[in-house]
Amino acid sequence: MRFVLAIVAFVVAAVMIVAGIAQRTVFAPPSxxxxxxxxxxxxxxxxxxxxxxxxxxxxxxxxxxxxxxxxxxxxxxxxxxxxxxxxxxxxxxxxxxxxxxxxxxxxxxxxxxxxxxxxxxxxxxxxxxxxxxxxxxxxxxxxxxxxxxxxxxxxxxxxxxxxxxxxxxxxxxxxxxxxxxxxxxxxxxxxxxxxxxxxxxxVDTSTPWAFPLIIGGLVLLVIGIALYLWGLYTHRRARGPRRKSGPKMPKLPKAPKYKPTASIEATPRGRRSTRRTRVMAPAILAGVLALAGTGAGAAFADTPTPTPTPTPTSTTSAPNSNSNSPAPAVTAPQLERIIKRISVAAANADAKNDTALAKLRFAGPALQLRDANYTIRLKKADQPALPAIPAGPLELSLPQATDSWPRTVTAVVKMPNDSTGKAQAPLALALVQQTPRDNYMVEYAIALEPNVKVPNLAPASIGAAVVPPDSKLLKVQPDQVAAAYGDILLNGDKSKWYSSFDLTDDKLVAQVGASWKQQEQARLAQQFGQTSTLTFSGRVGAGPVISMATNDSGAIVWVNPEEVQLHRVTEAGAQVIAGATTAALSGVAQSNTGIESVYGYQLAFYVPPAGSNEKVRLLGFAQGLVSAREVQ
Known part of the structure; x- marks a missing residue:
């Protein structure tokens, strides 16, 4: 019988091993x-x-x-x-x-x-x-x-x-x-x-049964070998030589059986005793089982039984999975790649002071300021260059959620430390793509104010809506922000817009506001008397008004106001001496009539919703001389 079992084990092991190997070789699916x-x-x-x-x-x-x-x-x-x-x-x-x-x-x-x-x-x-x-x-x-x-x-x-x-x-x-x-x-x-x-x-080429079949076959093979060796051993023992036995020993006499007397017997005899014994045995067994059951029940009672808790199925879907919601204009990796390309293009243009190279990635107020800076630097070597556009990392991105053009994206890029190791304010960019075949162009590039409080924005995976320039749902219409702030720079607290803006930490007002203008006019009058006059006026630049909605129904608004400084001669024989920067840009060092200088501002504001107790506050700015000419 052992040999039969060994043969069966050998056959089954061979079948299992061959089947396992075949699954990995002959019957393996294509990869x-x-x-x-x-x-x-x-x-x-x-x-x-x-x-x-x-x-x-x-x-x-x-x-x-x-x-x-x-x-x-x-x-x-x-x-x-x-x-x-x-x-x-x-x-x-x-x-x-x-x-x-x-x-x-x-x-x-x-x-x-x-x-x-x-x-x-x-x-x-x-x-x-x-x-x-x-x-x-x-x-x-x-x-x-x-x-x-x-x-x-x-x-x-x-x-x-x-x-x-x-x-x-x-x-x-x-x-x-x-x-x-x-x-x-x-x-x-x-x-x-x-x-x-x-x-x-x-293609999934996994064969989950191949390994168990091969291992199982090897185990059966070992069992078959053991059965074969065991059967061989017992068979050889059974065929060994037999010795004849000698004469049988006589049987020992049997001892008499012990019979107890009636006075010593204490155990009752007869059918009742047998019946009682039979009844007691189940009773004892039932008692033992009852005690065992009680102990087991107590043990289980002391151990709290875990109650299955349903695991909530994740219902989080991909951003903008709703077909009615437009997707964000760019993804985060896509925007990082765009910023890197802009950084390379800006570096090439800045190194060569080449406006044609800058036009590959700059437009609007950002291009206007860079073009003027290049012109000045070609004639004035000590003129500082504009801040470079770093390649990253991104600290914030807010793409427009849209499926049409033009498309707008705002981003905040971390600036590296300056040459002295001092930290610099992050750079905020407003990018616009006009058509599908156009690249994103930098319309605004500004440095954020120190300790600026950025409003709550939508996640980059969802995107934000663009607010119309004439929207009346904001405290100040986006297309009126530039003129309103320009009026504050000219008239200070006498402006009708003064109470609508939070100017507590506004660095630009402190630099070029109404107080500074009055000081410049007083200095010029003290130095040259009544031979010339210095006047200031404001206007709205050609840059687009960009408004991106925030989560509190407000908006981040990018605008381009301009300020015109007119230094005109008022006395015959007098001359107006242009500064080095103005002379480099206008090509006129002095004039017998007057010189007009135009300063461009790139500004980003947070504008709260209409009815809010908050005020419009400046988030960041960039400013500089963009044009100069002699006037008659």
Missing amino acids: QVTAAATVPVDTRYVVIDSAVLNAHPGQQTLSISGSKNAKTQMVAYGRTADVKAWLADQKYATIAYRAGDTAVTVKTVTPKSGQTGSTGQTGTASTATPAPTATPTPAPTGTTPAQTATPGPDPAGSDLWLDEFDGQDAQVTKMNVPSGVSVIVAGDGTTPAPDKIVLTWP
Whole structure:
């Protein structure tokens, strides 16, 4: 019997081990699923929707090849709506993939007649044409020679992409693209995009039963060997030599049985005694069980029984998962990359005092101040440069929640310590993207006031709304803030807006407010008498009014007031001597008539909601000479 059991154990162990090894080798599933497509060779842009990328679970791997110039190829991904907005007037190819039959379809999409993109280009009349077969074959292009000759926009370096890979880095890209995000594959807009697209998804190749089968088979093998050795041992013992026994020993006589007398017997005899014994045995057993049960019950009673508590299911969804809520204009990593690009562009422009380079990333009041600074520094070597734009880190970001253009983003960047090791105030930036193909431009760049109290803002993952400039829901309309504050700088406590602003810790009023202006006029009169006059006037600059809502129904408002200083000659033969900075910018060192200097202000305010007891307060500012000229 032991040999039979050993043979059975050997057979079962062999089957289990072979089955376990086969699961990891012969019957192992493929490690990945691949879908390949070939697009027309003259296609400049290829779009892969998130539905295709998420056709299988797991991380997606995108491989591209076939580009005529590998240095210009790029792969980027962004929100599907943003990708389509960027491609508004451009012809592109899309890839469709059905996971059930693994069929890849290429479809060419061209803009409708008269459709104009963000750059003003107009597309030709055409309709989307799918590929005639379900295999990766080139789709009809419908491209005319004139279209091929016209260069398209270059998608590389666009601030619209959530992430981007260029050149050799675009050959193989691993990503986890969520729903609502698409991938764009392109060249530089002039050269075609890579025409071979391969998508790969990982497959779960885990074999949970392989290891238990192999281990179980080895255990049975050991048991079979032990049974075999045991059976062999007992079999050999059974076949050993037998010796004959000698004569049997006589049996010993039996001792007489002991019979107790009636006087000594105390135990009752008969049926009643037997019945009593039989009854007592269950009673004793029941008593023992009862005591045991009581002890066990007491033991369990002393130990509190844990009551199952339902675990709340997480209901936190992705930000702006509601289709009715627009997503924030940028994500945090996207904004960090944009700030780094702005920092590099600003450093290049500042090093060369080149306004053309500054225009790549600056606009409005920020560009105006930098342009004037460059002009002054070219003629006045000791003129300090404007603060550099650091590459990070970000201390605060507030993107606009919108799906249209223009888009606005505000950010606060930490400034490094100065040359003496002293901490500098953070730099606040207001960025605006006018169209999908435009990059974010710095409209305002200001230093925050010391110990500034920033109002409660919406999280960056949700974004904030833009308040209309003429909104009456604020204590002061956004489009009136510049004029109101400029009036305070001119007239001080005599201004009608004086009581609406909190000027307790306002450093700008202390520097260039009404008191300072009166001191300058008195100094000039004492030094030169009545030969000239110095007058001040305010006006609103050309910078846009930017208003971002806060959580308390207030707003952060960015404005651009300007102040005009007119130093005019009032006595014949007198001259006005321009300062070194004014002379460098105007090109006039002295004048027999007068010199006009314009100072630009970049200001950020917190404006409370209408009806609030709070006052408008200055959050930060930047100011400087922006223009100067001789007047007649």
